[in-house]
Amino acid sequence: xxxxKLIITGPPGAGKTTAIEAISETPPVRTDTRTTDxxxxxKDETTVAMDFGEITLESGxxxxxxxxxxxxxxxxxxxxxxxxxxxxxxxxDCSRPDPIxxxxxxxxxxxxxxxxxxxxxGITRTSEPDAPELTEFYECLESNDRVFPxxxxxxREREDVALLINALVSTLEFSR
Amino acid sequence: xxxxxCKGLTDKDQLVLRSLVDLMISRTSDDWTYSExxxxxxxxxDTDNLSDPRNVIDEIExxxxxxxxxxxxxxxxxxxxxxxxPLRAANLISVFNSVESRLTRGxxxxxxxxxxxxxxxxxILDLISAGKATLLRVSSxxxxxxxxxxxxxxxxxxxLSLAELLVSPEKAITTLAPEEPQGHEDDWQPxxxxxxxxxxxxxxxxLIGNLHAGSRFKLHHxxxxxxxxxxxxxxxxxxxxxxxxxxxxxxxxxKSGIPDSDIIRFINGAYLAKAISIRAVSTDTExxxxxxxxxxxxxxxxxxxxxxxxxxx
Ligand SMILES: Nc1nc2c(ncn2[C@@H]2O[C@H](COP(=O)(O)OP(=O)(O)O)[C@@H](O)[C@H]2O)c(=O)[nH]1
Ligand SMILES: [Mg+2]
Numbered sequence: 001x002x003x004x005k006l007i008i009t010g011p012p013g014a015g016k017t018t019a020i021e022a023i024s025e026t027p028p029v030r031t032d033t034r035t036t037d038x039x040x041x042x043k044d045e046t047t048v049a050m051d052f053g054e055i056t057l058e059s060g061x062x063x064x065x066x067x068x069x070x071x072x073x074x075x076x077x078x079x080x081x082x083x084x085x086x087x088x089x090x091x092x093d094c095s096r097p098d099p100i101x102x103x104x105x106x107x108x109x110x111x112x113x114x115x116x117x118x119x120x121x122g123i124t125r126t127s128e129p130d131a132p133e134l135t136e137f138y139e140c141l142e143s144n145d146r147v148f149p150x151x152x153x154x155x156r157e158r159e160d161v162a163l164l165i166n167a168l169v170s171t172l173e174f175s176r
Numbered sequence: 177x178x179x180x181x182c183k184g185l186t187d188k189d190q191l192v193l194r195s196l197v198d199l200m201i202s203r204t205s206d207d208w209t210y211s212e213x214x215x216x217x218x219x220x221x222d223t224d225n226l227s228d229p230r231n232v233i234d235e236i237e238x239x240x241x242x243x244x245x246x247x248x249x250x251x252x253x254x255x256x257x258x259x260x261x262p263l264r265a266a267n268l269i270s271v272f273n274s275v276e277s278r279l280t281r282g283x284x285x286x287x288x289x290x291x292x293x294x295x296x297x298x299x300i301l302d303l304i305s306a307g308k309a310t311l312l313r314v315s316s317x318x319x320x321x322x323x324x325x326x327x328x329x330x331x332x333x334x335x336l337s338l339a340e341l342l343v344s345p346e347k348a349i350t351t352l353a354p355e356e357p358q359g360h361e362d363d364w365q366p367x368x369x370x371x372x373x374x375x376x377x378x379x380x381x382x383l384i385g386n387l388h389a390g391s392r393f394k395l396h397h398x399x400x401x402x403x404x405x406x407x408x409x410x411x412x413x414x415x416x417x418x419x420x421x422x423x424x425x426x427x428x429x430x431k432s433g434i435p436d437s438d439i440i441r442f443i444n445g446a447y448l449a450k451a452i453s454i455r456a457v458s459t460d461t462e463x464x465x466x467x468x469x470x471x472x473x474x475x476x477x478x479x480x481x482x483x484x485x486x487x488x489x
Contacts, residue, residue: 134400138396145420149418151400153401166404170412174415176419
């Protein structure tokens, strides 16, 4: 039985580590290091390699959660990481300068994987004054015939992370 | 025939009121009669003389009566009809005419409180979807809620939650004119999925007016996260209805095993939220994408869902 894995991606600071921490049974293996570049104003630590967490199903099988490194200079790792994955979670952070553009970039980079599997988009920090409306994010999906879920979430809440995974699982099961 | 009564009025005012009602009958388009007690259509409430006028008014409105405030002051922060003291025929007639015009415009009350929601509340969804009702008051027992559909916010008082109030068998629904202040402005709660929820909860087993049960429906966007938390089936229904070619109600039943009445309610909600449209019958198949791996077994998805709904560690 191949490993069951879900991949969480998104820009640095969007909440990948936080999400895995909220849902995982084991403390995530943090590979965060102190940021030395201009991100230090956003957060003290950021994911440079990847986060990892797991949940155990009643059958004893495990679902693994992998967070991709956010920065684009780690793009080369993305394709390796998604190999064999069940589906993708993209987190988009509304406190960043252009969250719509961020979403488009991740959709495009993972387009092959998304086409084969499915994606759910979690929009975080939606209370930011300049946060786009959800409908604007949906416009990014227009080229796609399947309408994937885009949900406003507080990634620090376990219930919200569970909702994202649930939406992804429903998409994988019913929306192929 | 409409009935009128009063609460808290002095004996003198009551006498004046009775004689004015006799006089009034010829001047208004409807027949009114004064009733000593019981649940009359319209109640004049002397808010200066009662210790808790708010409660008295809430009770009247909860059973779908029309309360008219009667007081010395000439300002009010609510949209309620009011008469300034002293009681004058002209004021009374003008207030009564506006009661009637509101009634004939379908504004108050909208539904009766017979407990038979099927026919009545389906009508309110048609009004909402036609853009003719954007502000509602829903009351039941001790609870009352003003629902502002255009701004996705609501303000609730009493012991029931919004979802409980919307499905309460005793509820009364009143549509309000949008420009009227509601006196609730301080405690608005935002709710992104308000239209969706109202559409689902006020559904009476039938699709909104111009939708047809045989149509193919396609979802353009999923419900906001707050709805999915209230309605566990929302994820499954959204996934099926957002497929490439959408789905008919029969197909959704077959795929999900969810009863068609629940599917209809979900579609009504999505329709009010402008999240769904009708698809021409499509010939494309769902599985025309090459290289797509075999989907994992259904058992796996169910297990993941079960695991997620379990309490954390
Ligand atoms: N104030 C606030 N903080 C948030 C919100 N969502 C996420 N965060 C914080 O944003 C940070 C996200 O960091 P992290 O999970 O390491 O992001 P990563 O780089 O994607 O792994 C965490 O400190 C979260 O607590 C939110 O809605 N409000
Ligand atoms: Mg991280």
